[in-house]
Amino acid sequence: MEIGPIWRSMLRNKGGFILIAAQIAVTMTIMVNAVAIIQERSVDMARPSGLDEANTFALASVSFVDGMDKKRLIDEDLELIRSTAGVLSATSSNSFPLRRGGWSEGVSLEPGEGVSDSSTALYFSDEHTMETFALELIEGNNFAPNQVDWVVRESSEWPSVAVVTEALAKDLFPDEDGSYLGNTFYIGNDNPVNIIGVVERLQAPWPSWSGLERSMLVPQRRDDDFVRYIVRTEPGLRDELMPQIEELLAQSNPDRIIQSVRTMDDVRKMAYLGEAAMIKLLSFVVALLTAITGLGIVGLASFNVSRRTRQIGIRRALGATRASIMRHFMVENFLVSTVGVVMGGILAVALNVLLVQAFALQPMAWYVIPSAMVLLWLVGQVAVAGPARKASNVTPAIATRSN
């Protein structure tokens, strides 16, 4: 190969090549970091909530008349929903995963005021919540119907039992290697809570919360004007049942309104709106950038070819084959790209470190860098192929022309 002479000839005309190498380096910096962010967001979006999302919807009931018997209202509503054909299970709660609003509470291993040992999302529940949320019980039991209390909205009473996620149990009792059942923690400073069940997974309502996997079911219902119903249907019946149940509840009692009727798919979409948009935006940026850099390489290579037409003609007249002329430009581009991607690798890591520090992003995966290198090498070779072919078509006769 004639890498040596090609490299030396490039050094005689550095300006243009340095520019291309720099352009490739910055392109790579952006590409690598954009891909790292896309990957991070995709991983976030793929986290399961624990619910049977495809067959679940939620709606809210808001009472607006003083003196409404809300316990009776909720019992009647749930009775109505559960007796509808096609409904697998239904429950009332204050929130549900991905809703981005809910109740969190500090929990401790010792009673009394002070710094909490962990924090958790609360879902006020009844004995049906477990089935409605499609939770996998790892150990222990569901609540019995008589364990579910009814209290006023501002109550500071807490039930003495709870079902917790494995993540919460692990956070509270990291040294426990057997069963979490029967372990006690404290909520609201002094109220002991006994773990009667542990579920594999149930996300808290806030997707961006660092403690996303920590939540607990509290066997309690509160006397609030707002109540949310979560309904799980038999597979495939959700879209049909949703408007039906909305209408059923709206008709059953005129002293409240039914609102926020949404499938879990819609709830998920809204919860990850920003992530989905960032993924699309960054993908577009990467594509546009690659195109601009590719076009830049085409432009400069064409210029180089037309400037060196006479030299090419001379080489051809002296016996160089078309293939070797073409190879000259391809190798030249390969060398420039190599300088570019090596610089780009360094810059990309530097930017990633900055972004991780400033915005608490995840550090990128190692393989993004070599992948981007290969991709940019390929882009360079494809971009230069056209002008190189044009160069190889220069006839030896050009050499005889005195300009």
Next chain:
Amino acid sequence: MFRYYLKLGALSIRANPALSALMVLAIAIGIGACMTIVTVRHVMSDNPIEHKNDVLYHVQVDSWSPAEPYQEPDKPPEQMTYLDAKALYDAGKAYRQVTSFKTSRVVQPDGDDARPFQLDARATTSDFFPMFDVPFLYGAPWDRASDDAEERVTVLSREINEQLFGGEDSTGRMLTLNGEEYRVSGVLDEWTPVPKVYDLNNNPYEAPEALYLPFSLAATNGFSRSGNTSCWKPVADGGFEEFLASECIWIQMWIELRDKSEKDGYLQFLDAYAAEQKALGRFQRPLNNRLNTPSEWLADREVVDDNVSVLLSIAGLFLVVCLLNTIGLLLAKIMRRAKDISLRRALGASKTTLFAQYIIEAGMIGAAGGMLGVGATWLGLRGIENLWSDYDFIQYLVRMDWTMVLLAVVLAVMSAFAAALYPTWRACNITPASQLRIQ
């Protein structure tokens, strides 16, 4: 000479249409990407109450747990307990004072077939309207006496007045909310502060509430709280009365002070209040009262989304790529004319002359890129609007103002000049007649 160079530039651009178009396009796309994000950031980090920045203050007192600060490093709670909000309001030490929280009400429209519906509402004191310069279309705010009397009065947003009263002057008409009759005291004109500076504890980028009600009425009657409620100490049993007397924070407080002496006076008053509370066994943390101006409060709450800052750094680098691209192409273009240049130098053209000529040509390309860049920015903003179309408020975040248009053009021309410097310098250094030999 300038006009002659303009003409030469135009000729040269026309002589290489593909290369020139590529350069203009690269600048336009780079500017477009950059300005799209800069515009969104500019809107998001704006201070909508800038003109009153020296008289408005967000009030914080440290009522939090003795065991740990509300937020590191030793920040006082961002909201207030009802106890403190009421005590500070009742003391009346500021020129204007606002205590407020976000709530919701169910509207029951007249007519048999109209279904009731829920609206976001803001419970606030009457000073809210003059303090935040809220424009009125009809009527006026309720007065301070109505605040104290817990009167059922309301102010409607323009939009909801259109929906409920067909846009008429509804001042004095009655409206049923949660089964109770309210008198309409006024209707707002179009008003969307971005960010929603008066309540940064909830989403800072959402529309203002549709209804406004007296704070005292809503607070003491247990209206639902749509915003955050945080408690470090459990509420004692005994229902809502105990909640009001609790250490839970859920109220935002703002005051207006006309000058520095009033501010100093208020700070002294807050210190005295905190000392009084300490004597009563509350406020067990070190003294930590704060008065923040709107811009300080916006900075403290770090309202601008991290995504925007990440995108801004990427957009900046994107512009760098576009500029490197342009430099390379300009260099190619100028070096292609090396022969002309060396001939002109041989015939006596000075370096300054050549420099002026090529910089003007670059400026023309930059200006064209800038114009197109404004268009690209507009397209970019429409793209952002589309990507976030499920988020209603996005339309307020993608608005371009004249400052941004001007910035786009200036940035484009500056970019083009910056890009032209190296190629022009190379051109000026071509030695006279060096290129005239037959190779």
